[in-house]
Amino acid sequence: ESDRVFIPFGYNIFVAFWAGHYAAEKIGCEVVPGGVLDTRARILKMKELKCTAFMATPTYTLGMAETAKQMGIDPKDLGIKRITCAGEPGASIPATKRRMEEAWGCPVYDHIGATEIGAWGYECTFQEGVHVNEAFFLVEVEDLMTGEVTEEPGREGKMVVTALDRLAKPCIRFDSKDVIRWAERDCSCGRTFRLLDGGVLGRTDDITKVKGVLLAPTAIEEVVRGIPELGDEYEVVVSKRGDLDDILLKVEIKPGCEGKEKEVLERLQQELRLKTNLGYRIEVHPYGSLPRYQVKAKRFKDLRRKGG
Numbered sequence: 001e002s003d004r005v006f007i008p009f010g011y012n013i014f015v016a017f018w019a020g021h022y023a024a025e026k027i028g029c030e031v032v033p034g035g036v037l038d039t040r041a042r043i044l045k046m047k048e049l050k051c052t053a054f055m056a057t058p059t060y061t062l063g064m065a066e067t068a069k070q071m072g073i074d075p076k077d078l079g080i081k082r083i084t085c086a087g088e089p090g091a092s093i094p095a096t097k098r099r100m101e102e103a104w105g106c107p108v109y110d111h112i113g114a115t116e117i118g119a120w121g122y123e124c125t126f127q128e129g130v131h132v133n134e135a136f137f138l139v140e141v142e143d144l145m146t147g148e149v150t151e152e153p154g155r156e157g158k159m160v161v162t163a164l165d166r167l168a169k170p171c172i173r174f175d176s177k178d179v180i181r182w183a184e185r186d187c188s189c190g191r192t193f194r195l196l197d198g199g200v201l202g203r204t205d206d207i208t209k210v211k212g213v214l215l216a217p218t219a220i221e222e223v224v225r226g227i228p229e230l231g232d233e234y235e236v237v238v239s240k241r242g243d244l245d246d247i248l249l250k251v252e253i254k255p256g257c258e259g260k261e262k263e264v265l266e267r268l269q270q271e272l273r274l275k276t277n278l279g280y281r282i283e284v285h286p287y288g289s290l291p292r293y294q295v296k297a298k299r300f301k302d303l304r305r306k307g308g
């Protein structure tokens with residue numbers, strides 16, 4: 001009936017996975033902590049113990065699928081029925097969510113929180129957006145430019161959150177730096193907790209001005225992972241060339257798709273321009289050579305910030 005939940009991280013004093021661990025037990029699941037193992041051993045452990053669910057970052061969810069395939073195991077055959085993702089926006093970025101769901105053959109649910117305030121949002125099984133847990137959190141959206149609080153659905157702003165149940169450390173109007181927007185509709189599940197359209201759309205400290213245009217790294221991810229011939233990993237480096245901003249995008253082409261490189265790169269360049277209004281220098285790196293991350297990825301590097 002209930003799930004056997006694998007947690008593929010050592011959580012030490014990291015509060016998020018402890019919360020996940022105890023919450024899973026509270027609803028009757030059995031939890032398997034996989035912290036001391038490496039990725040290959042974790043996959044074998046999930047298989048051996050017939051785990052039916054796991055929680056991880058989107059980066060690691062894709063990384064484990066890739067490692068499983070290298071081991072000759074189709075992740076879909078492991079019997080995972082649901083995955084909860086947290087720590088990065090990926091589970092609400094449509095192209096990334098699709099890649100994870102296709103790789104594992106099961107739904108992937110987004111779950112959002114911050115160490116300072118706790119887990120304030122989750123996706124229900126209807127997957128129509130992220131519910132704000134309004135029983136415990138008061139979420140306000142502030143206009144990015146004026147700071148004015150807006151309730152208007154569809155309008156992007158910065159999330160300011162008050163935790164209503166914190167006793168040890170009150171958190172009143174905490175500036176989460178997350179960019180969100182209220183959905184126009186209620187969720188079909190019947191809960192009245194309001195929905196956010198697309199989860200966390202970006203971070204105010206990630207959204208940066210490049211060549212005079214506001215750029216959100218999540219937009220680049222949506223384009224890269226929407227092109228099936230490209231690998232999961234990518235890296236963006238913004239720097240100065242003389243007086244001009246330069247954006248370098250590093251991608252990998254999936255094995256077997258090398259012959260289509262020219263058309264894939266043309267499509268990538270076109271879709272990036274459409275989605276972000278910017279031009280990129282694109283570099284193709286050998287498959288498997290870009291950095292792989294275990295917890296939170298650092299794929300966006302702005303060298304201008306270091307005075308470079």
Ligand SMILES: [Zn+2]
Pocket residue numbers: 124125126127131187188189190191
């Ligand atoms: Zn719902």
